[in-house]
Amino acid sequence: MINIVMAFPGEARPLIDCLGLAGRDTRGPATLYRNETHRLVIAGAGKIRAAAATAWLQETGPDSRHAAWLNIGIAGHASRPVGSGVLAHRITDHGTGKSWYPPQAHGLTMATDNLITVDKPETGYPENALYDMEAAGFYPVACRTTTAELVQCYKVVSDNRDNPVAGVTPKSGAALIVDRLAEITKLLTALDKLRAAVSARRGSANNLAQFTNHCHFTVSQQHQLEKLLARWDALLPEQPPWCDELQAQQQASHVLHWLEQHLNSVPVRLG
């Protein structure tokens, strides 16, 4: 699952259409669109709304710990040309001075820059950085449940010193997103690969249910069982653990003992 947090409906619409998201859901604090693999929330302007919408997605999501998170929107920049797409490599909350550094993982190939989150639209561009109003709300909340490589902020430059923010309209914002859809799709694919790599490691152990249906395991025995089955997967990947000898063990403690003894006698072959 990739969770996308955006501020405005006009900017979100091209992506909603591109990803084929449906089911406009207005029951929560923000409007939600979704399909099997993506959820997109329209949070409204400002870091507090972005933080609240992100937290809400975490609470309501199927697997927020195994998800990737992307904040997409438009931003000002002193000198970058209008229409450029940029990932944030540093996000600074202008109000508190706190900074975060989204790791630039393998596969993320676009240009990166500093991003400063301000409370009001920035018209003077004092630093050669991106200026937005959401990222510093979104980022720390999204990082609470997943690893930081899977949390990114992507901005399309909408205004700069030569093209003031006063000229930005919902229509021009939407057009800027349309122009970067190819890059955004590429970014979503790269994030999904990273997400898949992380969640493949977190898969639950083989055939757990087969064991727990066979006899009663206490919570602590179930943890031991999971560890032993994970060892089994690593040492004997080709061989399913369930066998006649195990079936003959009628108590959980005997099952665990049998597994442990068996695993300790397996010759270790690295690689």
Next chain:
Amino acid sequence: MFTHIYIETSVADHPRTQEICARFPQATRVSCERYGEVFNPKSQDFRLQKARPALILASKHGNRVLETPAGYGIGGARNFYFSHMLNCLYDCRYCFLQGMYRSANYVLFVNYESFEEDISRVAQTGNQPAWFFSGYDCDSLALEPISGFAAHFLPFFAAQPNAWLELRTKSTQVRALLNREPLANTVVAFSFTPREMHRSLEHRVPTVEKRLDAMVQLQQAGWLPGVRFDPLIYQQGYQAQYRELFSEIFRRLDADRLHSVSLGPFRLPRGYFKAISRLYPDEPLFAGPLAETAGMLSYRQDLEHELTGFCIEELRYHVPEALLFPCTVAA
């Protein structure tokens, strides 16, 4: 090589920072106040970052020279370590750095001169010579073409009569050593595991042959290299694999012109083990016959004794007893 270089603002104008950045004109530079802001956040994934680590240039404030854990050393009475760098170019599956740090980015502390001041002070405070181990939190030489670490510190140690330096490496970056007179108080120690284990566990590490080539060159130039079998790894057929490794190494090296040979079994603190095995749940190394004693994961005692005993016995065929140092702490 690096797409991003993070630079602490306090070292932005440091000549070493400038020199390193000049080598990577394409890299995006990101400034930060303290390297910990980038390196230390909890929610980072070492394995994902290892696919494309960034470089962080920083200054090391305080705690630059620390005492080694008990049992770590090669015969010296006073043992210390210092880390000009955190993390490593290579990717050994057993490496404890994967469990110690959340980030796989390389931190390079550019204030070498501050390390030197502390080393001098520590060296002069005791009567007995002090050993300084430089490959504790990194490989001492792997990043030499960028860090210039050995090129800088060798002349410094040449002028420290009461100090010994150990450079510990799996690299072949020995040019800085070959370019100068050998030092009597410096040991370049190369670590090895058998070829089969190198293939499955030591990713990006130069082959056994290439490392041996580098060692032979050093011996011929008059250096006294060290050999480290640390960690010793257990797998089916380890006896034949270690026997072959020892024969190959001591066929090529002159055992009389070695400084020391040390060995230590595979061990990891419990917390590190948990973190690493979560990163690599399919790795047979972590699913093998391990047991926990006093917060340390290691091979079951019977196996550890068998493995260590076998290797010590085999090494006795090749090296004088006085050069053999079985370590009780894994590096």
